[in-house]
Structure formats: structure tokens, C-alpha cells
Amino acid sequence: MAGDGGLGIEARGVTRRFGPVQALRGLDITVPYGQVTALVGANGAGKTTLLLILATLLAPDSGMVRIAGHDALTRPAEARDALGWMPDTFGVYDQLTVDEYLAFFADAYGLPKQERPRRLRALLSLVHLEDHLGQPVHALSRGQKQRLGMARALVHRPRVLLLDEPASGLDPRSRIELRDLLRSLAADGVAVLVSSHILSELEEIADRVVLVDHGRTAGDHAMSEIAGATARVPWRIRSLDPELLAAALARLTEDLPWVRVADLPGGTEVGPLTEAEAAGLLAGLVAADVPVTGLAPAGSALEAAYLAMTENRR
Secondary structure, three states: OHHHOOEEEEEEEEEEEEOOEEEEEEEEEEEEOOOEEEEEEOOOOOHHHHHHHHOOOOOOOEEEEEEOOEEOOOOHHHHHHHEEEEOOOOOOOOOOEHHHHHHHHHHHOOOOOOOHHHHHHHHHHHOOOHHHOOOEHHHOOHHHHHHHHHHHHHOOOOOEEEEEOOOOOOOHHHHHHHHHHHHHHHHOOOEEEEEOOOHHHHHHHOOEEEEEEOOEEEEEEEHHHHOOOOOOEEEEEEEOOHHHHHHHHHHHOOOOOOOEEEEEOOEEEEEEEOHHHHHHHHHHHHHOOOOEEEEEEOOOHHHHHHHHHOHHHO
């Protein structure tokens, strides 16, 4: 799959209207093979509408959509064969067992019968549900159903994977396992598009980020561009002498008009600052004999980019 060296998803000029509401306004997006692409935007920005169009479940009013090289509008069956889709909320057949549920979808995708038992066991192991073999789906927790949904999306070895809020309902360990799984799939050449509101986790998973605002593409960046050493983020500072810290910060930030200083329960937040600016600030505090006990980023660079994009909504 990685050898294709092309695009798993290519969409250009996509529009979609729901009555008087223009959900998408000429949105463009590409998702390369072998990478995880994050889709980021506020509620109502058009993310779910876009994902439904990419999943061939909703037709755009205009625009071009290609999935694994197939025109999703004129050849939707070929596009569906190439993609796995995991929506934010999905129905499950509660009266089936976990393995019967996956077998149903394996049958729907035409997996050879002799391959199914081995494939289903591998999928359940992949999502850490092997101990639930034979158990009814209705006995699973929300997080376990999310993991079952991931297995369902992967049952036919898709070349393109669409995920809408996949970490919803997952405990911290399961989120770490999801991150590792997505990175592994990308390493195997799958084109992964994931939408999530957990921006700090997206920053650890994604190679690229597409910012969406008011139905349009507001930015398309490599994650290294956003989260590099030159990215400005807030920093949290703790000191044994808060009053001395406040006085020193007021003096040291006089020539940094974009920097804000705020006292919070967990310490003083300063920023946004680059890593070099934060290091310089720390050196100034130490030179002023401020007893600093901690300095760390208070947010992610992706969060800062998102806040900048949505600043006009305040």
C-alpha cells in the first residue's frame, strides 16, 4: 500500500447545503497513504458532513471526491471496498455475540469463509477484545463497543480509514493503544483521516493537520510545522515566591506585547512563547533570584493553532 505513493483521499471544491444552511463551501482536502491526517474544527465547521461525503453516505452538491483513486460519486462501490468507516456513534446488533457481529461484516465484505476465523481472532486481539469472544455485544461497555467498531472498520483490510471521534468513551490506556494502532496502520501504508476534539492526542498521532472553519479549508500543515521549536504555546510556571515571580514577570515581559500573564490555581500561565523565548524567560527569572520550581508547556501547539483560527468567534 505504501508503494502507491499517492493520495488515499482527494476532495476538491466540495459543497453541501442543508436547506438554508451552507455546511461546506468549496472545501479541499487530501490524505496521503502512509500518514495520519487530523481533521480539526469547531462544532458546525463541517467535519462530520465532510466525513459522511467521503464515506459515500452523503452526496455533495458539487465538487470532486476520489477514494483510493476511485470517483466516489460515479463509482461508490469501488470506493467503499477501499475504505473503513468508524462514525462517532454507530448502531450495534445487541443480540449478536462479538464474533458473530464481526462475522456479519466479514460476510458483507465477501471475505473468504476459510479466512474468516483467523481474521476475526486477529482483529479481536488487535483491539484487545479477545477475552470477549462469544459474549453478547450488549454486555460491552461504551469503550469496548468503540473498540469493536474499530475492528469492524478494519475487517476487510481497507486502504483508507475514516474515523470520527474514535477516542470517545475510551479509558486512558485504550487511548494510548488507539494511538499506537493508528501509527501502525499508517506505517503499513493506510491513509488515515481522524477527526477529534482531543487536540493534545491528535498532536501525538498525526503527521498532518487540516483545519476547517465555516465549511472551508482554513489551513493544511505538516504537524512538524505547527509543533516545531518556533511554535508559540502557553507555559505554566510555579515558584516558591509567587509575589516575587509576578514582579519579575511584569518586568521581563515588558518588551513582549503579545504575551499574557495570568494567575491560575496550578501556577502562573505565561504566553504564548516559543521554546527559545521560554528558555530566555527562565534564565531571566533565575537571574532575578526567583525560586522557580517548575516550567512546562500548558497547552499544545495544535491547540494554539485552533484557538487562533477560531479567535473571531469570541
